[in-house]
Amino acid sequence: MDLDDTPQQAQYRLTVRAWLEQHRSEAPVLTGPDAIHDEHEIIAARRRWQGRLAEGGLAGVTWPEEYGGQGLGPIEQVICNQEISRAKVPGILDVIGVGMLGPTIIAHGSDEQKRRYLGPMLHGDEVWCQLFSEPAAGSDLAAVQTRAKQLDDSSWTITGQKVWTTNAQFASYGLLLARTDGSVPKHNGLTMFIVPMDAPGVTVRGLRQISGEAEFNEVFFDDVHLEADAHVGALGSGWGTALTTLMFERITLGLGGEGLGYDPLRFARAIGAHDSARRDPEVRQRLGDILAELTAVRFSGYRMLTELQRGQIPGPEAGLAKVTTVNNGLAGGDLIADVLGPDALASDSEWTYMISFIPGLKSAGGTEEILRNTIGERVLGLPPEPRLDKGIPFEELRTKETAKV
């Protein structure tokens, strides 16, 4: 057991640190008095910075070299993330593309797709979004209804709606899960597509959340035309491809190190600034419980990293770290607002955004309930809940569901 860098890793860390030292003045300033505020300007600056990170070898660290990556392991990715965070500069903008969608295309895409899309994705020239969830397909993702119909000339038309789509408002492309065959059971009739977000018939609408800001989007597809070769992998193989993306999602979140960015020290600083709160036994119990669990998540991440280094794929139990992080983020927000009082909820408070954001995270990337089902069944080996959709063609299922309403 060892948590220190090997000599090679230490050397790599120094190289990364030196690069960041040399280039940090080029990084966009997002906080403090000199911060840029215009949203378009921020996005443009962060895309340029992602390009610089990619040129410096600090983006796509685990991608194969032939697609512009460094061909290194997960540990080097973590070292990069740690150094970027240490240098107090932003990381890449397109975490979803580079962390999840790119690796999916590398695993399942055609040579032509890899050649065309991966380079611009890595350099931030083309940002990507993930078009999976729908209003009626979240936990039950295989129930997607967005329809892809093949025309006589083998090209496609897409009709349907996606939701909770991060970055869609400035994305160039999306990876879309659509139904290509409704006459077979739901998992078998899905295919993955690459969709240009500027195609006629694509409409992106911001979805405002509790905070009042719109970070997610709804995306509508009205007879959107796609070329015959727009699908990723074979027809009907979309579910397997989606699972690849979700696996990379677990890895990306796990390698974040500090979970979803809820740094235990940040909570402690806020409480510690108030002497009476700092001495209050109840406050200390609540704070201690939160900090202990968040610390556990950090080391669970290191355990996952050890598995990855040994060539093992992280199992669904990695989802438990997400449950722990979200629930302690909620508890942390509550505690801080209890200590600071209503001022914690003021519009210019540094906590309002977090307090507003976390309730939705309960459902993001799989609801807590569906994660617990999956983990109970696949890790503990408990029997599944009886299901009413097994082996039934999707169209019949839909007919039944509609009839019940």
Next chain:
Amino acid sequence: MNLTLSDEQLLLREAARNALARFKTFHAARAALEDGPAHEPLPDLWPTACEAGWPGLLVHEAHGGAGLDAFDAMLVMQECGRVLAGVPLLGHLPATAILGDAPAAADMLEGLASGEQRAAYLPAQPPNDLTDSWTSEPALGTDRPAVPVIAGSDDQATVSGHFAFVPDAPGAATLVGVAIKDGNPVGIAVASDAPGVAIEAVTRYDATRSLGHVTLDGTPALILDAPVDSLVSAWHLAQALLAAESIGSVETALDVSVQYAKERFTFGRAIGSYQAVKHSLTEILRRLENGRSLLYYAGWSFRGKPDEFALASACARSVAGHALDHASRTMIAVHGGIGATWEHDAPLYFRRAQLSRRLLGGTAGATDRVASEVLAASSR
């Protein structure tokens, strides 16, 4: 970055599991609670521990020990916890850690490493961000008494004081703790047969846990030349060992509960297929995995990052303590009515959880220490 067990550690764990499997520990835990003819005394597991080399786990090889790390000792504790075995290591190991850092105690180490002699640690909680005082366990309530002040000069030093709920004190040859000399904490060692020593054996709810109220009255004490860091570390080591033991118990509580949830049918299906039951069991797993991760942190930091050992062991104790509390209650609930009967093992886990939670400063004390350490770090 490597958070896995080495081949040697896997062997150590397997050997411990096999050694403990020779005893009917669950039967013993229940029979020891009985009054009257059904009562059986607990089997003495110390000879087994000695055979396996556990007493010397933390003692340097030069003194006949194995010279291993805290994490190795925690692996053994985890195995003891898995079968609710009563092996008096919780008292012995922190004591040997202090003595090993004190040249004045060098000639005691060989007997302690072989297990020929057994030591017990008189728990002494170090100061935190709010207080400068070293404290002992209270006999009653939550006010922690200060550790005693040494009387007399170095070679004629004596100690008087009361130490409540000392793990594994009955039968120990040497008691190792902390006292105050000239306003500073120092380590002390006293022989249990020295004048003025009284050890009252106490059993509380879990018969597998040997405890003693120790009274010293003008007792001659050896002043230990161990550094203060070593005295601080011993407290946190005890926390880490108890955390490991608790996580072991959570592992088997979960296994048994999952097995039952697969076999027990209601309304035509296994109860483990119901979300309510499934989610309770995954909650045990969540706490267990968090605990396991923190055992790595604590085990690694003992020597790898001593500055963080207090935080790491407090995190481990806090999370493991909550995990065992939760697991033992869920185990009873998942088993339905049978889980609350004397015949079932679930109440034995519950008894273990109830008592562990209140020893060595309590789970709540560890949680407070987590806050203390991070608050101190955040203001630096």
